[in-house]
Amino acid sequence: MFITPGPNNAMLTISGLKFGFKRSLPHISGIAFGHAVQVSLICLGLGFVLIDYPGLQIILRWLCFVYLLYLAYQMIGSIKEYQKESGRPLRFYEAALFQWVNPKAWTIAITVASGFMPLEEKLWIAVLFTGLMSSLVSFPCISLWALFGSLIRTMISNQFIKKLIEYLFALLLVLTGFYLILN
Secondary structure (H helix, E strand, O other), rough: OOOOOOHHHHHHHHHHHHHHHHHHHHHHHHHHHHHHHHHHHHHHHHHHHHHHHHHHHHHHHHHHHHHHHHHHHHHHHHHHOOOOOOOOOHHHHHHHHHHHHHHHHHHHHHHHHHHHOOOOOHHHHHHHHHHHHHHHHHHHHHHHHHHHHHHHHHHHHHHHHHHHHHHHHHHHHHHHHHHHHOO
């Protein structure tokens, strides 16, 4: 699930495209860390809160939807600045905090906690293992998206391709947002 398209991976592709892989590493690391914390807390019982209060999940979906619309809007025309020092990739803490409004991250966290947490272990060992493993699995998967973005940097000297990429990724973010709301 970590490698499939979603909000994190779309943002990492654009980050790799605009800033290169190396400058996107704090963003990648923030996602992996934030997700490990999220999985660990789900394993400790936060998932029951979402199950008991499904309205909270609806609020999270709408927050993610609004944020994705904002990102899509920011994306249009943003690639023209990719060689200038304008803008910046997400910081570690920003990427980590985004996991809390990202419904795909919640879905992954609940799936990981319910399907992969070793129940035969002591709780603290199981939580530590599950959180650490989710981070170790997610890091290389999401890194591929930033690497992909950095590899297509050379293609955007062509104005048509640059505009096509901007609008395509903005559209993908908007469609992801609508999918979250309508699903």
